[in-house]
Amino acid sequence: MAKFEIKERDCLSRIGRLETPHGTIETPALLPVINPNKMLIEPDEMRKLFIVNANITNSYIVYRREKLMRMSLSEGIHSLLKFDGVIMTDSGTFQSHVYGSVDVDYLKIFKFQRDIGSDIGTILDLFTEPDDNRTTAKRKVIETVKRAKKSVVVKDKMLAACTVQGGVYEDLRARCAEEMGKIDCDIHPVGGVVPLMENQRYDELVRCIVSSKMHLPLSRPIHLFGAGHPIVFPLAVALGVDMMDSSSYAKYARDERFIFPWGTKKLSDMEEIPCNCPVCSRVDAKELKEMNKEERERNIALHNLYICFSEMKRIKLSIKEGSLWELVEEKASINPLIMDALRFLERENIKEWLERFEPVSRKSAFFYINRHSMHRPIVYRYQKRLLSVYKPSGEIIVREEVEKPYGRVYRKEWERSKTDIVIKSPFGPVPLPLDEMYPIAQSVFPKMTDKESEELAERVLNKLLEKNKVKPVEKPERGKRNLDIDR
Amino acid sequence: MAKFEIKERDCLSRIGRLETPHGTIETPALLPVINPNKMLIEPDEMRKLFIVNANITNSYIVYRREKLMRMSLSEGIHSLLKFDGVIMTDSGTFQSHVYGSVDVDYLKIFKFQRDIGSDIGTILDLFTEPDDNRTTAKRKVIETVKRAKKSVVVKDKMLAACTVQGGVYEDLRARCAEEMGKIDCDIHPVGGVVPLMENQRYDELVRCIVSSKMHLPLSRPIHLFGAGHPIVFPLAVALGVDMMDSSSYAKYARDERFIFPWGTKKLSDMEEIPCNCPVCSRVDAKELKEMNKEERERNIALHNLYICFSEMKRIKLSIKEGSLWELVEEKASINPLIMDALRFLERENIKEWLERFEPVSRKSAFFYINRHSMHRPIVYRYQKRLLSVYKPSGEIIVREEVEKPYGRVYRKEWERSKTDIVIKSPFGPVPLPLDEMYPIAQSVFPKMTDKESEELAERVLNKLLEKNKVKPVEKPERGKRNLDIDR
Numbered sequence: 001m002a003k004f005e006i007k008e009r010d011c012l013s014r015i016g017r018l019e020t021p022h023g024t025i026e027t028p029a030l031l032p033v034i035n036p037n038k039m040l041i042e043p044d045e046m047r048k049l050f051i052v053n054a055n056i057t058n059s060y061i062v063y064r065r066e067k068l069m070r071m072s073l074s075e076g077i078h079s080l081l082k083f084d085g086v087i088m089t090d091s092g093t094f095q096s097h098v099y100g101s102v103d104v105d106y107l108k109i110f111k112f113q114r115d116i117g118s119d120i121g122t123i124l125d126l127f128t129e130p131d132d133n134r135t136t137a138k139r140k141v142i143e144t145v146k147r148a149k150k151s152v153v154v155k156d157k158m159l160a161a162c163t164v165q166g167g168v169y170e171d172l173r174a175r176c177a178e179e180m181g182k183i184d185c186d187i188h189p190v191g192g193v194v195p196l197m198e199n200q201r202y203d204e205l206v207r208c209i210v211s212s213k214m215h216l217p218l219s220r221p222i223h224l225f226g227a228g229h230p231i232v233f234p235l236a237v238a239l240g241v242d243m244m245d246s247s248s249y250a251k252y253a254r255d256e257r258f259i260f261p262w263g264t265k266k267l268s269d270m271e272e273i274p275c276n277c278p279v280c281s282r283v284d285a286k287e288l289k290e291m292n293k294e295e296r297e298r299n300i301a302l303h304n305l306y307i308c309f310s311e312m313k314r315i316k317l318s319i320k321e322g323s324l325w326e327l328v329e330e331k332a333s334i335n336p337l338i339m340d341a342l343r344f345l346e347r348e349n350i351k352e353w354l355e356r357f358e359p360v361s362r363k364s365a366f367f368y369i370n371r372h373s374m375h376r377p378i379v380y381r382y383q384k385r386l387l388s389v390y391k392p393s394g395e396i397i398v399r400e401e402v403e404k405p406y407g408r409v410y411r412k413e414w415e416r417s418k419t420d421i422v423i424k425s426p427f428g429p430v431p432l433p434l435d436e437m438y439p440i441a442q443s444v445f446p447k448m449t450d451k452e453s454e455e456l457a458e459r460v461l462n463k464l465l466e467k468n469k470v471k472p473v474e475k476p477e478r479g480k481r482n483l484d485i486d487r
Numbered sequence: 488m489a490k491f492e493i494k495e496r497d498c499l500s501r502i503g504r505l506e507t508p509h510g511t512i513e514t515p516a517l518l519p520v521i522n523p524n525k526m527l528i529e530p531d532e533m534r535k536l537f538i539v540n541a542n543i544t545n546s547y548i549v550y551r552r553e554k555l556m557r558m559s560l561s562e563g564i565h566s567l568l569k570f571d572g573v574i575m576t577d578s579g580t581f582q583s584h585v586y587g588s589v590d591v592d593y594l595k596i597f598k599f600q601r602d603i604g605s606d607i608g609t610i611l612d613l614f615t616e617p618d619d620n621r622t623t624a625k626r627k628v629i630e631t632v633k634r635a636k637k638s639v640v641v642k643d644k645m646l647a648a649c650t651v652q653g654g655v656y657e658d659l660r661a662r663c664a665e666e667m668g669k670i671d672c673d674i675h676p677v678g679g680v681v682p683l684m685e686n687q688r689y690d691e692l693v694r695c696i697v698s699s700k701m702h703l704p705l706s707r708p709i710h711l712f713g714a715g716h717p718i719v720f721p722l723a724v725a726l727g728v729d730m731m732d733s734s735s736y737a738k739y740a741r742d743e744r745f746i747f748p749w750g751t752k753k754l755s756d757m758e759e760i761p762c763n764c765p766v767c768s769r770v771d772a773k774e775l776k777e778m779n780k781e782e783r784e785r786n787i788a789l790h791n792l793y794i795c796f797s798e799m800k801r802i803k804l805s806i807k808e809g810s811l812w813e814l815v816e817e818k819a820s821i822n823p824l825i826m827d828a829l830r831f832l833e834r835e836n837i838k839e840w841l842e843r844f845e846p847v848s849r850k851s852a853f854f855y856i857n858r859h860s861m862h863r864p865i866v867y868r869y870q871k872r873l874l875s876v877y878k879p880s881g882e883i884i885v886r887e888e889v890e891k892p893y894g895r896v897y898r899k900e901w902e903r904s905k906t907d908i909v910i911k912s913p914f915g916p917v918p919l920p921l922d923e924m925y926p927i928a929q930s931v932f933p934k935m936t937d938k939e940s941e942e943l944a945e946r947v948l949n950k951l952l953e954k955n956k957v958k959p960v961e962k963p964e965r966g967k968r969n970l971d972i973d974r
Contacts, residue, residue: 049768261748270804272800274797274800274804275797276764277763277768280797306763306768310767311761313761317759321756333817334817336931336933337933343934367821370937371938446824447827447830450858450937450939452937452938
């Protein structure tokens with residue numbers, strides 16, 4: 001198994017280093033898709049501009065073209081792409097999705113990838129379509145697992161990527177993932193999800209990622225095929241995707257569409273391009289419109305790559321400072337369909353699973369973004385522990401929050417009194433001794449959040465009172481609400 | 488009065504053109520602050536890099552320095568700054584806030600601005616501090632208005648900026664604005680708000696902007712002094728701010744802080760800079776850290792300007808496509824203190840005022856961002872008109888939304904029936920004949936919004952039923968909820 005070293009974590013995301021024959025990939029990594037027939041931007045130019053040392057190309061396209069096949073067999077895929085960094089290859093599975101079938105044996109195309117010197121070769125798995133019925137999906141999973149087992153035997157030095165299929169059926173994904181986990185391979189792509197991303201069915205995308213990831217070995221990197229628009233990158237990474245490939249920089253450019261961190265715009269809809277990347281700082285919208293088509297496409301593709309790679313940097317920074325959930329929720333604010341995906345994560349079993357990977361503390365404060373913030377694993381953990389561990393000593397006094405940490409205002413009262421003091425916080429009730437626990441004191445909220453979040457906190461308080469059969473006692477209160485100091 | 492031509496509008500924002508002696512400013516405009524003592528980046532370089540033809544400098548600093556004063560009097564301020572674009576000058580009011588007082592007569596400094604050839608000169612108004620009591624604030628307003636009246640008489644060709652003061656007292660702001668509106672001047676800055684922005688007291692900032700703007704002539708541009716971080720630009724522009732100045736590019740750079748569209752980061756906290764501007768594409772974090780201090784400061788300042796100006800472009804694009812509220816709410820998602828400001832706008836009288844400036848339709852769809860989205864003026868308008876205009880013909884049938892426009896599913900049933908059909912939408916009930924009205928059909932929501940928004944829509948339905956004394960009749964329903972098609 002390839003060496004995959006994990007350096008830092010936040011949620012299920014990790015900053016890691018994966019060793020391959022042509023160098024080390026730092027994860028989370030975005031691998032731009034290179035079309036061997038038409039290189040809009042050459043891999044070596046990408047490396048210089050974006051410091052990216054890995055890409056992905058399609059071995060089936062190379063295999064099907066006599067000239068490319070011969071060249072890559074004699075000189076190697078690295079020579080064909082004029083690139084000596086890491087090259088991952090896909091197997092033709094995506095072509096089988098597009099055209100219905102592919103004209104090659106699965107072992108043959110896997111060996112071909114090995115023989116042309118691919119660093120990471122992918123098995124020819126069977127693409128489960130989102131509307132495949134259960135019987136079809138199950139059959140494809142069984143066949144995919146069989147192919148994986150036979151393929152990895154001949155992988156040699158090449159890393160083997162064994163894809164998890166199973167359509168939108170969680171149990172089939174789980175079963176496929178478990179079987180794949182037993183196989184001696186290196187990377188697990190989540191497959192069959194491109195149609196979900198193309199139609200922005202992000203809740204189902206998340207269902208596929210989660211039910212695969214839950215059952216895969218933690219020690220292996222997860223790849224997401226065809227990750228599309230960068231707006232979905234943070235969500236994928238937060239759920240444990242370590243590597244993604246994307247051809248959207250080129251596909252969008254062909255339609256004269258600009259990728260932005262917050263969406264997409266057609267060139268024809270813009271008089272000024274709201275961007276400062278080197279492309280957009282050099283040429284303006286008018287000049288782009290007047291360029292010849294080819295040059296325009298190349299420039300837009302470059303712009304799109306600038307955006308994609310700076311978004312990846314932001315994701316890495318968020319992992320390091322522990323603010324990846326904030327970033328995911330920020331993207332959900334921009335695209336309501338990502339909210340649907342976050343709703344899916346509110347299921348009890350998923351919250352429980354996510355909570356297991358939650359760090360004890362973070363470098364950055366907890367920021368309230370929207371109602372979804374109150375369903376983050378750290379909030380779930382706090383509320384669960386509070387209810388299971390905290391036993392009021394008898395009566396309790398319930399107080400409003402004034403400033404943070406709450407002890408600043410209430411500690412003296414608490415020390416003088418035999419009664420427990422519990423503060424009403426947006427996280428639920430906070431017994432005074434816990435007031436410096438992360439993220440209670442290190443949190444930023446608006447003066448009012450939203451009614452749903454307020455009711456959620458209220459419910460936790462009521463549960464606490466009921467469970468311990470206590471009633472809050474009335475005491476006159478001092479101090480006024482002033483949280484600005486902490487902001 | 489200077490010529491100010493309005494080209495496009497969204498909310499209270501406008502894209503306009505303001506004529507000055509040294510050229511036309513396209514609004515909304517960001518004027519970088521130039522320190523005449525230390526030009527980190529020369530105005531002419533800014534023009535080349537950012538296509539910015541206007542800036543602001545401080546006439547009081549020029550006046551106080553013997554050498555600068557003489558030079559600017561003999562050769563003009565444009566020669567001093569080596570810039571032949573638009574130069575606005577401030578008067579020393581900000582220095583009086585910082586140092587307690589300034590050592591110059593108000594008429595003298597206003598005439599000085601005229602004499603050095605400033606394009607837009609500012610009166611020496613009295614800075615009302617946020618914690619000034621009412622008596623002090625009132626005295627300052629009276630004196631400021633007096634000074635404005637005396638100053639504008641001598642303005643000659645220079646445009647005169649007459650600042651609205653009044654502290655956090657809405658009635659004083661209103662009174663000051665009304666008085667200023669009667670004076671023959673060209674621009675109205677909202678003054679005394681820098682301390683609010685420095686402490687991110689955005690709800691009070693909005694209170695000051697709104698109570699000023701409400702009472703100023705619509706035909707004149709509004710300026711915001713010291714607009715700070717770009718995260719607040721969209722909110723200011725949405726409330727009618729046409730021009731802003733900001734020195735934060737330089738102030739942040741001095742502390743080695745990078746401005747981003749989503750916040751601020753210290754250089755020392757980053758291993759990689761999540762940005763693709765020409766500066767960050769040329770040098771990386773390590774190289775920046777190893778540079779000499781001066782060069783580093785200059786590079787960070789350039790980066791900060793790249794961000795500020797591309798944010799301004801995004802604001803303009805949002806105005807043109809009618810999505811500025813979405814942008815404001817997106818920023819509020821990133822910074823909870825901007826949510827406090829949006830809460831302030833939910834006051835009935837402000838909603839009513841905002842609604843008056845609401846266009847009939849927009850180019851872009853309505854996107855749900857968070858609970859604040861359901862308090863946008865367009866939603867307020869829809870609900871108000873629905874309750875005042877729509878009279879059910881007798882019974883009504885209440886239906887769930889299936890797809891949009893709702894008529895696709897329900898029109899036949901409606902045509903066959905004598906009963907009105909009303910669809911439960913996130914905007915409140917929608918009687919079938921109104922289903923194609925903006926933004927009902929042109930809207931994007933997650934499958935579930937949030938409880939507060941759901942209850943708001945429910946309340947509007949109940950109001951409608953009560954007001955018209957009708958009860959919904961039960962009818963078996965067909966069709967299933969599937970809104971994905973429109974996404």
